[in-house]
Amino acid sequence: MEGVSYQRFPRIKIREVKEDFMKFELRDTDASIANALRRIMIAEVPTIAIDLVEIEVNSTVLNDEFISHRLGLVPLTSERAMSMRFSRDCDACDGDGQCEYCSVEFYLRVKCLTDQTLDVTSKDLLSSDHTVVPVDYSDVSSGFDSNSTNKGIIIVKLRRGQELRLRAIARKGIGKDHAKWSPAATVTFMYEPEIYINEDMMETLSLQEKTELVDSSPTKVFGIDPESKQVIVVEPEAYTYDDEVLKKAEAMGKPGLVEIHAKEDSFIFTVETTGAVKASQLVLNAIEVLKQKLDAVRLSDDTVEADDQFGELGAHMRGG
Amino acid sequence: MNAPDRYERFVVPEGVKKVSYERDTKIMNAATFTVEREDHTIGNIVRMQLHRDENVLFAGYKLPHPLQYKILFRIQTTSQSSPMQAYNQAINDLDKELDHLKNQFETELAKHTRDY
Numbered sequence: 134m135e136g137v138s139y140q141r142f143p144r145i146k147i148r149e150v151k152e153d154f155m156k157f158e159l160r161d162t163d164a165s166i167a168n169a170l171r172r173i174m175i176a177e178v179p180t181i182a183i184d185l186v187e188i189e190v191n192s193t194v195l196n197d198e199f200i201s202h203r204l205g206l207v208p209l210t211s212e213r214a215m216s217m218r219f220s221r222d223c224d225a226c227d228g229d230g231q232c233e234y235c236s237v238e239f240y241l242r243v244k245c246l247t248d249q250t251l252d253v254t255s256k257d258l259l260s261s262d263h264t265v266v267p268v269d270y271s272d273v274s275s276g277f278d279s280n281s282t283n284k285g286i287i288i289v290k291l292r293r294g295q296e297l298r299l300r301a302i303a304r305k306g307i308g309k310d311h312a313k314w315s316p317a318a319t320v321t322f323m324y325e326p327e328i329y330i331n332e333d334m335m336e337t338l339s340l341q342e343k344t345e346l347v348d349s350s351p352t353k354v355f356g357i358d359p360e361s362k363q364v365i366v367v368e369p370e371a372y373t374y375d376d377e378v379l380k381k382a383e384a385m386g387k388p389g390l391v392e393i394h395a396k397e398d399s400f401i402f403t404v405e406t407t408g409a410v411k412a413s414q415l416v417l418n419a420i421e422v423l424k425q426k427l428d429a430v431r432l433s434d435d436t437v438e439a440d441d442q443f444g445e446l447g448a449h450m451r452g453g
Numbered sequence: 454m455n456a457p458d459r460y461e462r463f464v465v466p467e468g469v470k471k472v473s474y475e476r477d478t479k480i481m482n483a484a485t486f487t488v489e490r491e492d493h494t495i496g497n498i499v500r501m502q503l504h505r506d507e508n509v510l511f512a513g514y515k516l517p518h519p520l521q522y523k524i525l526f527r528i529q530t531t532s533q534s535s536p537m538q539a540y541n542q543a544i545n546d547l548d549k550e551l552d553h554l555k556n557q558f559e560t561e562l563a564k565h566t567r568d569y
């Protein structure tokens with residue numbers, strides 16, 4: 134039986150790539166793979182986030198743990214995360230999780246000395262590692278208000294005399310542990326729809342009926358060709374599997390007028406990240422993490438051996 | 454106060470085997486695999502891959518309870534194969550599929566980043 138393989142050869146077509154967004158098609162595989170990749174992108178691709186905060190001075194209006202929580206949620210650039218160690222596995226700092234292999238140190242020191250309210254932002258976090266810094270959202274191509282002066286993520290606001298001084302340790306982690314480590318803003322996939330219009334049956338409809346049918350879909354899936362006045366599929370992927378057109382056709386006494394199938398081996402993925410890693414890198418990291426997980430669930434040699442002995446014993450007993 | 458550590462969900466405790474295997478005593482070529490600290494992500498892909506194997510008569514997985522961080526696979530095969538062989542084969546095939554997927558993605562990405 135050796136040499137037999139049931140392997141599949143999936144195909145990928147990228148439609149759009151930006152820094153923190155991408156859209157691609159995944160074909161010739163099944164939903165289990167698509168869903169595994171989605172789940173891993175959300176909960177198991179590692180990033181770096183602030184995990185320990187030592188507050189030196191805090192005379193702000195927010196309490197220590199409130200500020201610590203906010204700091205934890207600040208996305209940090211995490212290209213390093215895949216090759217970094219988890220603090221719990223780190224032997225270089227025996228468990229205190231503060232060495233260079235498993236952590237990054239940050240300092241924040243801000244004091245307001247004027248009558249103007251002072252914003253403490255993610256830009257005030259000073260990193261010990263230039264590759265791990267708060268994500269800069271000012272020049273993202275898809276960016277939101279790129280014309281206004283972007284000052285980073287606001288952590289707290291200070292009035293005259295108030296001060297915040299702290300040291301923070303950022304560590305590698307995964308979204309399964311805490312959502313602050315999730316690199317994903319949204320990751321979704323949909324089945325590619327296959328829409329079939331029965332042209333002969335459609336011919337029997339008046340223009341008004343055609344318009345009604347087209348308008349019955351809550352999203353703009355169908356349209357009417359201005360020349361031929363025929364119902365055409367404008368945007369198959371706008372279909373949300375809501376069944377509304379099918380119900381409409383039924384109500385018009387024309388079941389089978391439109392048929393819609395979900396192709397079971399084609400998926401359209403949308404990936405948006407927090408900026409901690411690039412969207413394309415997130416997908417690659419997810420594949421890598423899934424490979425590592427598969428490797429971890431292989432049977433160990435001693436399990437196999439124990440069973441071999443059991444098998445011989447069983448055969449002996451059956452034979453005897 | 455007495456909440457378990459969050460990492461309990463995905464770190465295999467010391468002295469616990471990641472994968473354990475138990476033959477069925479009544480049915481030939483049937484076995485249960487217990488995989489510690491895994492969930493639907495691994496459970497479902499391995500099950501679906503096992504279904505592609507024609508020597509697999511039955512393959513299923515379950516997550517017994519949301520607070521028990523393990524999954525169970527039940528596999529029964531024909532006499533041409535064995536649950537262990539089928540399980541290993543499924544993992545190997547998935548691994549190769551992911552290698553292929555990674556290559557595909559990288560070549561596609563190279564095409565797109567070139568005309569940036």
Ligand SMILES: [Zn+2]
Nearest residue numbers: 223226232235
């Ligand atoms: Zn360390």
